[in-house]
Amino acid sequence: MKVKVQSLDGGKPGKDIELSDEVFGVEPRADILHRVVTWQLEKRRGTARGARERSDVARTGKKFGRQKGGGTARHGDRRAPIFVGGGKAHGPRVRDFNPSLNKKVRMLGLRMALSSKARDGNLVVVDSLDVKEAKTKALKERLGTLGLGRTALVIDGDALSVGFALASSNLREINLMPAVGANVYDILNHDTLVLTRAAVEKLEARFNG
Template identity: 50%
Template sequence: MDIKITSLSGGDAGSVTLADEIFGLEPREDILQRVVRWQLAKRQQGTHQSLGRAEIARTGAKLYKQKGTGRARHGSARAPQFRGGGKAHGPVSRSHAHDLPKKLRALGLKHALSAKAKAGGLIVVDDLASNDGKTKAIATQFAGLGWTNALIIGGSELDVNFSRSARNLPNIDVLPIQGINVYDILRRQTLVLSKAAVEALEERFK
């Protein structure tokens, strides 16, 4: 599929042919859902922790004698039914990550790219660079291009002035090609790829 290349100033910079095996697939929601679930589970901290009865700092003495009181036979004040006791079956620190085959992860990225291309939310620019590194100037350029909610992917090395000036803008994410992922593609309305990013993707999936 052919798509025109634009510049940050809004001018025409030619066209590029995108590989159909990367940008022309019929998107499958089940694959996208599995990859997004894998990503979110992997980044979940899992630091939730409550104290069980074995971790409570409390006396271990028997509360009262075993027989003759007419009450239940308790042996520890650390039991969950007492105020100040341990929590029964509470959360513990653990990893929420689960495995996902590498081929499925790669396929998920292809389907995410194809979904953006099919929805008309894919834009290719010739270069991502800023002369002065001013956020106000970049914000004006983005507003003129209609990039109010966008993920911008550059080459392996981002222009320092461009990344600095764009990182404070709301709903704008700027990543190198190494950081491209399914979740960030889907959560933003527009996907902006530089020519270097397109070449890197085609080389990666060649």
């Protein structure tokens, strides 16, 4: 699959780049994408700090009063929730939000997410993210000429462009990340995917390596 390489700084566009069909030409499947996105979101969840219930409190279990004749309730021990220092009644418990998903399925989901953007025409490849001046206004005007959607995910190689990162930090519709952080949820959650040449090389090497 050939894709036209565009220039971000207004210079001459580079030569067309050949995208690997094994990475950008996979037929997307909704069930695989759904499994990977569900796995990602569930893994993000943080569990509550568990409270000590009646059985977890280290207090005496000795009956501290008579069963009858004391004029008080018939309590069995001091671990009851109504006493200071007693256990919490129906308190929060530690839950396990660490699901498992095979690495093959996760990698397949990422290839399908990349392929879906390429198939729908929502994939833009730029030569690099180097800009002449790190100004938000100038960058926004330049990005407008690329025909991006409402939101865009920009993926660079190993090292992010400092100038682009500074200029895009005030643009809520632009998110920037290195190639190592590419994931299914963020790719599908943006209208347009912007890749640099370095990002394409890193992603293809990630699957071929």
